[in-house]
Amino acid sequence: MKAVCFDTPGSPDVMKVSNFEMPKIYDDQVLIEVKYAGLNRPDIVQREGKYPAPPNHSKILGLEVSGFVCKIGANVTRFKKGDKVAALVNGGGYAEFCTSDEETTFKIPKNISLKEAATIPECFFTVWSNLIMRGKLKEKQKVLIHGGTSGIGIAAIQILKLYKSEIFTTVGTNKKKSFCESIGVQNVFNYKETDFFEEIKKIEEKGIDIVLDYVGGDYINKNINLLKSDGKLINIGFLNGSLANINLMRVMLKRLTITGSTLRIREKAYKARILDDLKKIVFPNFENGNIKCYIDSVFKLKDVVSSHQYLERGEHIGKIVLEV
Template identity: 35%
Template sequence: MRGISITEPGEADVLQATDVQAPTPQSGQVVIDTVAAGVNRADVMQRKGFYPPPEGASPLPGLELSGTIREVGPDVDGWSVGDEVCALVDGGGYAEQVLAPAAQLFPVPQGVSVRDAAGLPEVACTVWSNVFMTANLQPGEVFLVHGGSSGIGTMAIQLAKAAGATVAVTAGTQEKLAFCRELGADIAINYREQDFVEEVRAATDGHGADVILDNIGAKYLPRNVDLLATNGRMVVIGLMGGRKGELDLGKMLSKRAAVIATSLRARPPREKATIVAAVREHVWPLIDDGAVRPIIQGTHPLDRAADAHRELEASGHIGKILLIAREAHGL
């Protein structure tokens, strides 16, 4: 089969289509004939040599995909050959066939194409596990997500609004901010022209943010802490703005606030299975009902993965970018 290999750490051109060995399912696993795979910042970090796959995972990039089950391994219940699914995987999503744990499978939601379902697992699991399972966002609270027009941001807006929160976002263009408002954002801030701390405080009568989802890291750390409300919770899921920053513990103590750093890929299988089960219970019904939807910017053929990475790194997109491995009915 064909897959996308990283020939060496580097820029997008190191992503090359090569012949790789087709996977064989072991206990608790299935093999999926891939229709589409989601492209994520974690894939870029892996390509550059900064985010190696967990032990035992495929060396190929790709953390989410959609398609049909080709083969079912031993000790798998509830799934059959031919089922249309999407999946959260530890790696290997950029390939024509992908090995996936049965505990990390989702059915393709009603009203969503098999192709577009590839853009759901990573963002749904990231947002639900961090914003709701970890930060415990409650109805009526103020929620801020940085990068509101990203794949994670567009999912976070929709889920936070569905939960009854007041949603604030940052983005870098008026077009992106307008799209965030269409998704339900109440406060939309152009980080190039406005101070998000001042804007959120002004919009909330000085209250600030109860929960912040941050993928920037060190660059925003002091200002995020300034913005946290009493008993506020900040979850850091990325380091696009640097790894090292000063944390004012005095402010944290006075606010009784929490700063939590998490990642999804490195979690053990049991934790991932728990997250997937929670997403199926709480998020999938919202997608089935049309209250939440995947936001897909565009697609590239699998063998043009380098172009997809260039588009992602240019940061002009809104929502998700997908790689297409094969055509499927209903696209």
């Protein structure tokens, strides 16, 4: 089969499409003939050699796919050959065929295309795991999501709307600001023009209930200072660095929780619990149009280098997809 590989980590042009051996499935897995694979920022970090695949995960990039089941393991009961599915996978998505655990594979919600379905797993699993399971989000809370137009940001905004949250977000351009406003975010700050910290302080004297952040760096102290008593800071990435001088007195006095997580290394049973929740609460909202898949652009597998160059520029709004 054809798949994207690289010999040594580095810039986008280390990637090339080559011939690979067909992947073998375990008894509790299915083999998917991949039609689309979603791109995610962690793919860049892996390509750069800073986020190697965990043991037993495919070395091929790609954390989410959609396509058709073409083989099932001996213990698989929920799928048959020909089923149209999407899946959160243990790497291997940038390829013509990809193995997937039965428990992280799902039938595509009604009214969602194969192309759209490939954009669901990584961001919706991550956001659900962090905002709902870890953050224990309640209705009508005030929540700050940094990077509102990223895959993660748009998934978070749409889940927060289900919980009637008051949403605050940061973006890097006015085009992104208008987009976030158009999907119902009440408070959007272009961080290149205003200091989100000062602006939120003016509006919300009491502070924010939950901050979901993947930027880090100088946002860390701003996030902590924006939280109200019993607030939670949830870190899922550190694009601007993970080191900060923190005055823990504030954490103690405001009874804050500072936490975070990565999805990829979590056990299969945990990912299965997330999928159960998504099927019950989020997928019906895809079907009735309340939640949408926002696709910025689609690249052919052979143009994978351009797709990563584009992802790295960060101008996109929503998800970037590879057509396999």
